[in-house]
Amino acid sequence: MPHTAIADQPDESHHPTKFIWKYIWSQDHKVIAIQYAVTAIFVGLVALVLSGLMRLQLGFPNSFSFIDPSAYIQFVTMHGMIMVIYLLTALFLGGFGNYLIPLMIGARDMVFPFLNMLSYWVYLLSVIVLLASFFVPGGPTGAGWTLYPPQAILQGTPGADWGILLMLLSLAIFIVAFTMGGLNYVTTVLQARAEGMTLMRMPLSIWGIFVATILGLLAFPALLVSAIMMIFDKVIGTSFFMPALVSMGEQLDYAGGSPILFQHLFWFFGHPEVYIVALPAFGMVSDVIATHARKNIFGYRQMVWAIVAIGGLSFIVWAHHMYVSGMNPYFGFFFATTTLIIAVPTAIKVYNWVLTLWKGNIHLTTAMLFAIGFIFTFTHGGLTGLFLGNVVVDLPLSDTYFVVAHFHMVMGVSPIMVLFAAIYHWFPKITGKHLHKGLGNAHFWVTFLGTYAVYLPMHYLGFLGVPRRYYAIGDSTFIPDSAQSLNASITVAALIVGIAQLIFIYNLIHSLRKGEPAGANPWGATTLEWQTEHTPPRHGNWGAKLPVVYRWAYDYSVPNAKDDFIPQNVTDADVVMVDSPLTTSSDDSPESIDLGPGALS
Amino acid sequence: MSLLKALAEKPWLPQTAGADFAPVPGPLPSNPGRTALKFFIAVASVIFFLLTITFLSRTQYPDFQALAGEPWQPFSNTSQLWLNSAILLLASITLRWGVMASRQQNLGQITVALFAASLFSALFLFAQFAVWQQLYSLGYFVNSNPANSYFYLFTGIHGLHLLGGLLALARCIVQFAIGRDCAQLNKGLLLCRSYWDFLLLVWLFLFFLLTLSSASYRAIAVLCGF
Numbered sequence: 001m002p003h004t005a006i007a008d009q010p011d012e013s014h015h016p017t018k019f020i021w022k023y024i025w026s027q028d029h030k031v032i033a034i035q036y037a038v039t040a041i042f043v044g045l046v047a048l049v050l051s052g053l054m055r056l057q058l059g060f061p062n063s064f065s066f067i068d069p070s071a072y073i074q075f076v077t078m079h080g081m082i083m084v085i086y087l088l089t090a091l092f093l094g095g096f097g098n099y100l101i102p103l104m105i106g107a108r109d110m111v112f113p114f115l116n117m118l119s120y121w122v123y124l125l126s127v128i129v130l131l132a133s134f135f136v137p138g139g140p141t142g143a144g145w146t147l148y149p150p151q152a153i154l155q156g157t158p159g160a161d162w163g164i165l166l167m168l169l170s171l172a173i174f175i176v177a178f179t180m181g182g183l184n185y186v187t188t189v190l191q192a193r194a195e196g197m198t199l200m201r202m203p204l205s206i207w208g209i210f211v212a213t214i215l216g217l218l219a220f221p222a223l224l225v226s227a228i229m230m231i232f233d234k235v236i237g238t239s240f241f242m243p244a245l246v247s248m249g250e251q252l253d254y255a256g257g258s259p260i261l262f263q264h265l266f267w268f269f270g271h272p273e274v275y276i277v278a279l280p281a282f283g284m285v286s287d288v289i290a291t292h293a294r295k296n297i298f299g300y301r302q303m304v305w306a307i308v309a310i311g312g313l314s315f316i317v318w319a320h321h322m323y324v325s326g327m328n329p330y331f332g333f334f335f336a337t338t339t340l341i342i343a344v345p346t347a348i349k350v351y352n353w354v355l356t357l358w359k360g361n362i363h364l365t366t367a368m369l370f371a372i373g374f375i376f377t378f379t380h381g382g383l384t385g386l387f388l389g390n391v392v393v394d395l396p397l398s399d400t401y402f403v404v405a406h407f408h409m410v411m412g413v414s415p416i417m418v419l420f421a422a423i424y425h426w427f428p429k430i431t432g433k434h435l436h437k438g439l440g441n442a443h444f445w446v447t448f449l450g451t452y453a454v455y456l457p458m459h460y461l462g463f464l465g466v467p468r469r470y471y472a473i474g475d476s477t478f479i480p481d482s483a484q485s486l487n488a489s490i491t492v493a494a495l496i497v498g499i500a501q502l503i504f505i506y507n508l509i510h511s512l513r514k515g516e517p518a519g520a521n522p523w524g525a526t527t528l529e530w531q532t533e534h535t536p537p538r539h540g541n542w543g544a545k546l547p548v549v550y551r552w553a554y555d556y557s558v559p560n561a562k563d564d565f566i567p568q569n570v571t572d573a574d575v576v577m578v579d580s581p582l583t584t585s586s587d588d589s590p591e592s593i594d595l596g597p598g599a600l601s
Numbered sequence: 602m603s604l605l606k607a608l609a610e611k612p613w614l615p616q617t618a619g620a621d622f623a624p625v626p627g628p629l630p631s632n633p634g635r636t637a638l639k640f641f642i643a644v645a646s647v648i649f650f651l652l653t654i655t656f657l658s659r660t661q662y663p664d665f666q667a668l669a670g671e672p673w674q675p676f677s678n679t680s681q682l683w684l685n686s687a688i689l690l691l692a693s694i695t696l697r698w699g700v701m702a703s704r705q706q707n708l709g710q711i712t713v714a715l716f717a718a719s720l721f722s723a724l725f726l727f728a729q730f731a732v733w734q735q736l737y738s739l740g741y742f743v744n745s746n747p748a749n750s751y752f753y754l755f756t757g758i759h760g761l762h763l764l765g766g767l768l769a770l771a772r773c774i775v776q777f778a779i780g781r782d783c784a785q786l787n788k789g790l791l792l793c794r795s796y797w798d799f800l801l802l803v804w805l806f807l808f809f810l811l812t813l814s815s816a817s818y819r820a821i822a823v824l825c826g827f
Contacts, residue, residue: 111633179644187637193629200610217640221647225655229754236743238750240659256664256747261655268651300613308608552612572615 016539027113028539029098032120034430036094039120043127044087045501050079052498059491061472061484069471070158073142076469078134080145081167084273085174086127088415092280093178093216094123096422097185097209099430103529104206106194106547106569108540110184119184122177130170136162143167144469146266149241149259153234155248165234168227175220175227185213194528196549200304201568203527203553204297207304208283211311212276218315219272226265233257263325267318274411275314279307281418282349285371287553288421289353291525292368293360294564296554299352306345313342323391324398332391339389343382350379361557361564365523366440370421373448374414381410384459399469402462405455413451420447420504427508428522432535433515439507443500450497457486524565527553531567634792642799645762649803652758653810656751658827660818666746670814675739682808685728689804692721693797700794703787711786715774722767722797729756748811755807759800766796 016022023031054075057067067075098116102109110116133140142158143151151157153164189210193202202210229240233254241262242254282303290297297303319327319335353375362368384406387393397403420443427435464479473479473487521530533543547569555566562576659665669676676682695717702710733753741749773789776782813821 112637179641183637183640186640187633190636191629191631191633195629198610198612199607200612214640217644218647221644222651225648225651228758229655232743232750232754236750238744239664239747240655240750253744256662258659258662261658265651265655296613301608301611304608550616554613 025117027109027117029102029110029113029116030430030537032116033095033097033099035120036090036098036123037096039124039127040087040091040095043082043131044091046131047079047082047087048498048501050075050082052495054079055491055494057471059488070142071139072471073144073469074140074158074163077142077145077147077167078130078140081171082130083412084145084277085171086130088277088411088419089178089216089273090123091419092277092415093185093209093213094120094181096205096280096284096426097213098181099426100205100529101185101188101209102192103429103532103537103541104203104527105189105192105197106528106542106549107188107192108542108546111188111192112184115180116184119177119181122173122180126170126173126177129166129173133159133163133166133170136166138162141167146263146270147230148266149230149233149257149262150243150245150254153230153242154245165231168231168234171227172224172231175224178216178220182213182217186210186217194547194549197568200301201549201552203283204286204300204303204307205280205283205527207307208279208281208286211307212279215272215279215311215314216276219269219276222265222269226262226269229265230262260322260325260327263322264319267321268315270321271318272314275310277411277415279311281374281415282307284422285374285418286349286353286356287525287527288367288371288418288425289356290554290556291425291523292363292365292371293357294363294524294556295356295360296556297352298355298358299348300552300554302348303352306348309345310342313338313345317342317389320389320394323394336390340386343386343389346382350375350382363523365424366435366437366444367421367425369441369444369448370417370424373444374417374421376448377409377417377451378414381406381408381414385410396465397462399467400462401458401466401468404468405458405462408458409451409455413455417448420444423508425523426529427511428518428535429529429532430536431512431515432518433511434518434522435511435515436507439503439510443503443507446500446503447497450493450500453493454490454497457490461486521567524563526551526555526565526567528568531569634788635795638792638795642796645799645803648758649755649807652751652755656755656810657818657822657825659747659751660815661822661827662747664747665815665818666748667813667815667818668741668748668752669812670816675736675741676812679808679812681728681732681735682812685725685732686805686808688721688725688728689797689801692718692725693794693801695721696790696794696797700787700790703783703790706783711777711783715770715777718793718797719767719770719774722763722770726760726763729760732756752811755811759804759807762803763800766793766800769793769796 016026016028022028026032026035053064053067054072056064057072098110101107138159138161140159141147141152141163143153143164147164147167152160154160157164159167189202189206226241229238232238233240233242237253239254239257241259242252242257243259244255245252286297286303317335317338319331320339323332323335357372384402388397388403388406424435424440427433461483464483466473466479466483473483518535520532520535523530528547528549529537531547532541549568550571551566551568553568555561555568557564558566558575560577560579562578566575660667666674668674669679671677695714699711699714699718702714733756736749736752741752743750743753769789770793773786773793776789777786
């Protein structure tokens, strides 16, 4: 099998010239990354619109005739599944994983470029199959994003004929795509690192993506297995998950299956999935914070160990999603304990981000704003997780808006904050242009404050006992009327946040065409992707010779060094030193940090 | 360098202070195919592991009727399954022969070995299909009992994995037919051999698992705490 991608022979890695080979059927990891990103962002916008429709119904019930209870629960289902799988997983791993891995470890491409290309096209197929369910009789499935049987495949649930089948099929196709991509990512990290790039010299972004990919490879099979078994139950009439039941007055042919079994399988995937999304975010935000605070990341080894520990522990906490499922109560004790344990490495990471900022030379770029915003949202979301991880607290709060607020803060808003930070941070490398800072800051403040306006009140609704997934609160004795006015205000905030994303889209398109040229290394970053010969990097990434790595990824503000960053590929001999420490670290004029490759020699 | 030692590196120290962890000069020794295969085998193992767990749990439900254990049950006589196992074993052995022949660059042996390996693998799939047909003709439909459902599901997924392996083998053969590069063929066949060995082990495990009696399932379930 030819591996032109990793051989240091650029002549052999033929450069495609025709448009179709260069941009459509491309095997270049950067093009594939952009294909992944554009598709994921598109489908994410669909899910955003769905959430707007849901909020319209909740905020102003009975005002919109086209949103009936079936449509509402279909929006809930599709919004959840699209956001978790088809946006976050695909954008973090397919998008940023693809773009960053070869560049950050000093490789020319992924080790299996063809498989990488195939991964994207299969992913696109899964998206098309999923979106097709909007156009089939009965519409998409309304089973809730967790697709719990038996109701997921029974008549009476919206989309029980075609929608659920297309959903399960789409998930299976997605998993095939992810496996092809994932095998590429882990193999590339393990086998194609540049000379001198030891595992512990890798930037934390790569550590996060690497461990998350391993989690994905081991966790997605659980979803695949449950999807296949549910397809069997639906199409062939087996009883893997389906108990004997009467539906609409009719005794069905199912007998003896276990719906709880599905929940175990689903959450054996579902909980690692939280970290499949979170670990790349942890890694990328670490790099953004270190770069824009001009300071080495605090506790690098702890950060790596925490990523690995969280990865391992994430496989033994799944049943904290199932305290009310009727499983053996003794399980609750075990899973509450493991849930508390996994909070320890997670907390270490939060402390280390804050300690990295401590006395750093913080540059409040848009990327940094989003990164700091992430620390806030993630801490809030994480702390409510400790509430829900304990059985006695979870029981009354289960299936209320408290849960909705918790998981949106911790795995909705937080990873998306990092995605925005990452896009603002790496856009100059991807396109050679800066995003507009004013628009970016406006985007940040509306998004950050807006999400708090949306999700903080939701915690309160949860305390009141407002149940999630309900089309309308209706008349109830225990929920005061004021809950409805809170709901209306949440809807207004959510719509403002949703519309504010248009600023971001406009900024992307505007800056792509008319953005300020960024140069090779606008942030003065140390990692390899900023040291390429060309910006944006060309096919093969590195020109004639692969880089050699001489140091870790966080040599910022090294005492006595002339510049406040030393790229990973600069030898000790090439570092310009001065006699006494300079105070240049506070000099943030563009001239002082906009150093391209070779500027130190 | 072991993983634990690698993770103990203090990369912020100057190289002289961290000399124990000094990177090996030159590019990494690289065998991406082998690494990817290891991960793929891990992925496939998780699939079969999870199915096994759910299966063992399902065996303890009252409607479960094992496929073996009593004389009237279809796998009280497992001769057909033994035959299928022998066919898959032959496929594995002939692949090993192919690896040796490609190392020795013996074109004649390569041809025969590759032909035999492909033939035995395809034959195994047909033989498994024949077992399905037999079960079907005896009235053991996919949906008539969870034991049947699992049998079809397990063997179907195992067969799909072998089919995928056959595609990879076909790719090796086509590349060899075009390039006549024995070294490249050897590299590809080494991967195929490992994969076939894995699938043979999985099949033997499934054979064992799916032909136990109800009493044996009960014993295993008690041991596993179901």
